[in-house]
Amino acid sequence: MIRFLLTRVVLLAIGLLIASALIFFTLRVLPGDVAQIIAGTQGSPEQVAAIREQLGLNVPLPLQYLDWVGGIVRGDLGTSLVTGTPVVEELTEKATVTVPLALLALVIALLVSVPFGVLAALRRTTATGTAFAVTAQALAAVPVVWAGMILVIVFAVWLGWLPPQGFPRDGWEDPGDAIRSLLLPALTIGVVEGAVLLRFVRSATLEAIGQDYVRTAAASGLTRRRALLTHGLPNVALSVVSVLALQVAGLLVGAVIVEQLFTLPGVGRLLVTNVGNRDLEMVQGAVFVFTAIVLVIGALIDVLARALDPRQREAT
Template identity: 70%
Template structure:
């Protein structure tokens, strides 16, 4: 297990290195001059050149990358060109909205997809199972923006139960208001991601029904459903753990869109604004942090899956 963990950790670090190079180079080929943007439209060529030297943009790309990645290794993701603030500090501040939003969304997705996915598989030949299957297909195809607008119309406009947009200025010092502001965004992401996860759970459960150990348990006196619950669902759980890393990535992508729709002051909304403003040091720090988070989640999922699945340990 230790050797496997060290190997996966090495791959994680290699993935971060490759991602940092791709992020750095991609942002450098975007059109526009950052120094000109900082200097303003009325600046002279000499002023633009001076700003370019101050920002180190006149240095070779290799030197610029080494300077940036050296700061990252010391916990410094860079400094905003427009505000002069620390990217790390701003990320930590915005994460107070995005991280709870992601946790709530993932919880909602798991709470309804796991039981309904199993029920849909166990009752596949009945009307209820068919309805769940068709409903999950329909929800999985719904654009997340449209789903969010429909929830706003129902729960904010018609019923008036929840706020349609915004986040309290006091932040989490008023937990009740903060949670109410995140309910609709989390429901939006959780329902769409949960519908896709429900279909995966249904497929994994149907696959488990056909396994020999489930049929053997049924032949020994257990009902089909009891044999599936007792012997098949642990393997379904392992399969679900495997795809959780992909679900987290989907939630992050959904958060970028949903924070715009609900005007939440999170990382996704900040990233979109910084891309529009061409704040390259800030954007590359944000993208590297998000990429690192997804890779770390995948690393943890792999370790948990290996620890829980004795077949992988025996194979090694």
């Protein structure tokens, strides 16, 4: 197990290094010049050159990259080229919206996918099971923007239960208002991602039902449902855990879109805004954090799956 952990840590470090290089050099291909944006349309070439010199944009790209990676190791993601605010400070502030949104969406996705996925498998030959499977297939194909618009029309316009957009100015000083403002965005992400995960849960449950140990338990006097719940669900849980890393990536991408749709002051909206401003320090910091979260969670899920599944431990 220790050897596996060390190998996983090394692979994680290599993955983060490759991701950082791809993020840094890909962003430099984008058109536009932040120095020109800061100087404005009336800025002279001399002013633009002075700003470039001040921001260190004249330094060769490999040296800029090494300086940025060194900062990451020290916990410093740089400073915004536009506002002069430390990237870590700005991301930390915006994360107070994005992190609760993603966690709430994940809870909703699990509440949608796990019980209904198991039920769809148990009743696969009935109209109920077919309805669950078809509905999940349809919802998984719905773009997040459309899902958000439909939910706004239903819960904000028609029923008036939830605010259609925005976040309280005082933030989390009133947790009730803050949570109410996040419910529709979280539902938008959670329902779509939950439909995707439901299909995995259904497939894993159907596979578990066909296993010898479940059939043996059923032959011993247990009902099929009891046999599945007692002996099959641990394997279903392993399958669900294995796809959670992909779900986290979907949640983060969904958060970027949903924060724009619902005008939430989170990391996703910050990212989109600063792409337009050509604030490369802020953009590369936000994208790297998103990437790091996905890679770290993927590594943790690999470790968890290995710890829960004795077959993986015995394989090496």
